[in-house]
Amino acid sequence: MTNSKEKTNSDISDEIESANEEAVNRVNKGKAVLVDFAPAKKVIPGMKDDLILHAGPPIEYKDMIPAMKVAVQGVLILENRAKNLEEADKLASSGEIEFRPNHEFSSAAPMGGVTSASMYVAVVENESFDNKAYCNLHEGRGKILRFGGYSDEIIERLRWMNDILGPSLSKAVKRKPIDLKVITSKALAMGDEFHQRFIASSLLFLKEILDPLLDTEAGAEGVDFIAEREQFFLNLAMPAAKALIDPADGIDYSTVVTRLTRNGVGYGIGVSGLKGEWFVGPAEIPKGLYFPGYSEEDAEHDFGDSAITETIGLGGYASAAAPAVTRFVGGTVKDANQMTMDGYKVSVSESRDFLIPNLNFRGTPLGIDIIKVNQTGLVPKSNTGIGGKVPGVGQVGAGISRAPIEAFRDALRAYAKKYGI
Amino acid sequence: MIEGKLKVFTVGAEWFYQEMNKQDIRLYKIDWAPPVELPKDISDILKALRK
Structure with missing residues (x-):
């Protein structure tokens, strides 16, 4: 940042709006x-x-x-x-x-x-x-x-x-x-x-x-x-998803999330305007259903890069399009619709290409905004596989996992520091 | 029969809601979540960004 100190907070809010619009436009235009x-x-x-x-x-x-x-x-x-x-x-x-x-x-x-x-x-x-x-x-x-x-x-x-x-x-x-x-x-x-x-x-x-x-x-x-x-x-x-979101990374002032990923210990996020930085909170054990013979005691904390799909408006944010999934992960159809509705509350825009028929072909929520996540506390949720904590067992179930709010708090703090807010 | 809407927002309200239903008072539950409690520094940043 060169001139952030000279900008007023109102100027920065305008910069955020246009940077975020650019970020979602790049995802929509991508192939x-x-x-x-x-x-x-x-x-x-x-x-x-x-x-x-x-x-x-x-x-x-x-x-x-x-x-x-x-x-x-x-x-x-x-x-x-x-x-x-x-x-x-x-x-x-x-x-x-x-x-x-x-x-x-x-x-x-x-x-x-x-x-x-x-x-x-x-x-x-x-x-x-x-x-x-x-x-x-x-x-x-x-x-x-x-x-x-x-x-x-x-x-x-x-x-x-x-x-x-x-x-x-x-x-x-x-x-x-x-x-x-x-x-x-x-x-x-x-x-x-x-x-x-x-x-x-x-x-x-x-x-x-x-x-x-x-x-x-x-x-x-x-x-x-x-x-x-x-x-x-x-x-x-x-x-x-990675090919589509990567061009949206590294846009100055953008508060759009470009990385969501877990390694079983930490859940890391990345933000477009803070390119290359990781913000990490604890990975949780997903809540869900287990295969016969297994229970939450057998489950490992959430891991995998698959939450990349949520960054382009798929996965948890497309749940309203996939009522069949909710039964598999232990939820209801109402829960599925709610996950999509929550997505709209924390997103910058809607997908131009990924449309949900039962929402009258509304585009899926696109461009998770760290400001909105901090305002609402509505962290991204994923429908995910649950791995066994004992090596060799493999998958033991499937459920819903949440991103930790701590990562979004730290990202916003770093953002404020970088852009002089 | 009484019809109306009940905003369920206190601990124990679920019990109240069930009781009212037993008494054939038709109520519609509205999901409600408490306001998000923000750490002060986060709250200050969000206020600064508000237009």
């Missing part, structure tokens, strides 16, 4: 086209062998929750850097491996979000602003690496995804790039909210990829893999 799948090291700028990306705000290996630690150990085995979990733990603790948030590498990935150099990632391009975003491939639900699951079967599946599925998907989308914003708009009208429910979008994606994928090495096996995973689109919706 999100799936153009490739490739190993992380080949496409993510700055990605290297000794770097592992993870979900949430920055965290050291020693402070990670058990599920994220096991996911790290799993990828070190996948990368042939360790033979077993014990060896992998030693290597991860040695200081030889660098750990950084996905968000700082134009990426977003669910749950542990752990991504290593050779792992295939989806490449989503926003040609309106010439930026790209990335996310690793969807493994499925239950006992999987992203939830801290580990077994020979999990590693074998990841190797197949790297060796066969990834290269095949790459060939398929190069033949036919897929507009993810169009799929998202359609699927929103079919009951998906894009944090928990991806049934319609995964099917629409399968319809697009079916023909080109059948002509690849993965062939029918690849088609089956996608067809069996009704959340397959999760790992495409997230880089699409």
